[in-house]
Amino acid sequence: MSFFESAKAVLLAPIRVLQLGTSAKSFLDHPLIGSERLNRMGLHRARVRAADALCRARRRRLARHVRAEWKEAFDRDGFVVVKNVVPEDDFAALRAAILETEWPAREMRQGDAITRRIAIDPDMLAEVPALKRLLRRKDINALFHYVASFRTTPLHYIQTIVSRSGDEGPDPQQEVHADSFHASMKAWLFLNRVTEDDGPFTYVPGSHRFTQERLDWEHQRSLRDPQSIDRLSARGSPRVDNASLAEMNLGKAEPLPLPPNTLVVADTGGFHARGPSRKPGARVEIWSYARRNPFWPWTGGDFLSLRGVAERRVGWLWSFRDRFEDQIGQPWQPVGKRRPSED
Template sequence: MNPARYLLAPWWVAQLATGAKSFRDNPIIGSHRLNARGLHVARVRRAHAMAWKRREKLAKLIDPADREAFDRDGFVARSDFLPAQQFERLRDAVLAHRGPARDMAQGDTITRRFALDPDLLAEIPEARALLQNPDWRGLIRYAGSFDQEPLTYIQSILSHVRDADPDPQTHFHADTFHPSVKAWLFLTDVAEDEGPFCYVPGSHRLTPERLAWEKAMSMKAPEGVDRLSSRGSFRVKREELPELGLPEPHAFAVPANTLVVGDTFGFHARGPSVRPSTRVEIWAYGRRNPYLPWTGLDPLSLPGIAERRVPYLWGFRDRWKRFVGQPWRDVGDKSPTER
């Protein structure tokens, strides 16, 4: 054995108690022998049990009807989320914004993000008001099972921008092995054939069928699955859903001012777009060590730190991209809709 593997072994073992998910980068997480004996399944079971315990503590933050919907479906959808005038000011300010942007190209689609940092929040006070909205805060915290500030962006999805393979995000997948949260406040109308967010209702629940599927996938990884699955974001084929006791996906073809908050352990994807299209939204993302027993105590959520995390993260990856990679390319000043 390579001596370096002995030196790294304690690090690989320590990662078992974190959200580390790559079967390719950690030979213990990716061990066929250990996963055949239930390592991956044990990590999944424990993470989900703890997430539901944390959610019990956070249930008071959301309306009982929203809790029932989330517990059943894995998502909450709220139309007319903001008062009409407040939403119109937010939408108009975002669409008129031009500033530093980052692009990530995947297939024929570009995802563009603008960090909701102190400068942008000062420019668009309606965005700051959104982040302080009790319903926004409560739904994201309950779905993510942590009392933490998510990373937030203005995000655009620009389809059919390049002559390339189809967008890989159109394949249904789970982001990771444990509950995590993403939220979309759509600032533009979303048509059913123009890349809507899609979610398989109930796929966030850890059923016996899902556990068996997770075990089978873990035993194939890292060599017997696609690249993204080998890194811990398992892809699922649509024809597999009935075998897992799951219904057809729900496509969120919705009007502007609709909020969707979902647990992205549930299977989800970006629907295909049959023509060049642009989707603009306020997008939030939260993920934390799934084995923490407490809901809060997150120093990165403190005011003054929370709104600066995205620029710091981009800067870190710029500096160390040789070692950690940097998929988000600095494209200078752009607008959300500029192609």
């Protein structure tokens, strides 16, 4: 190691230690998180246990706001399915307004799939009143909060998954995986029917619970050389096979083919995937995402969730990454105005 590398390591050491109390998850890029010695001593297991304990404590405080049947389904399975979530007339207006309008869009390619996202921002909310009514519903937001374990407003997008768009290799989202070592919330409100051939959302029921078997699996994966495993797992989004699921007393991932106007809200700390697409096509949904520092004990205190601020975050985030693309990267490239259903 050169003098400059040694000096850099010394200067960064306090920051690296502080990052252990955040959602930092990469075994590949973080010398402490990826340390076999520290993980043999129980570092990763301790982080997982602490994050899970705090998550359960926050959910207990948020539970009284959630519909009983939704809470029961989530506690059992790790996800909730709500059919006909939007009144029929509102859904027809919402769907037509979104699908028949061109909006500023960005895209990212992973394997043979293209993900297109359109920010749900103040302009869209003004143009689609039914969408604003949906996203401000108290019962829906209470469910979002419970699954995320925080009273935070998710980032909202119109998302299109264009499947089998080329020969660039398999879509990595089709591998069963967890997003991180702790709970986070994602939601999909499907604007069109999703069949088993359309790359449906799949989930391993019950895998959101950090049981002793899951903790043991987490410990064992923390001991592997991050250079010897796939890059996404090494960066903290672990892929899992059926044999490992069986070791954790879990079943296989189950696909969820669903009709339009169905909302799915899931804890993506559990094992999930995008099902295989057996034909080219476009899956269109309202997609929502929330993740905060898993080691915070409080449920609120999120300034960015304030009305008037929350709706602008996606645009700010994209602009920030555009400005510092050379330093932090920007996978989401602008593609002009697009209709969500274009493939």
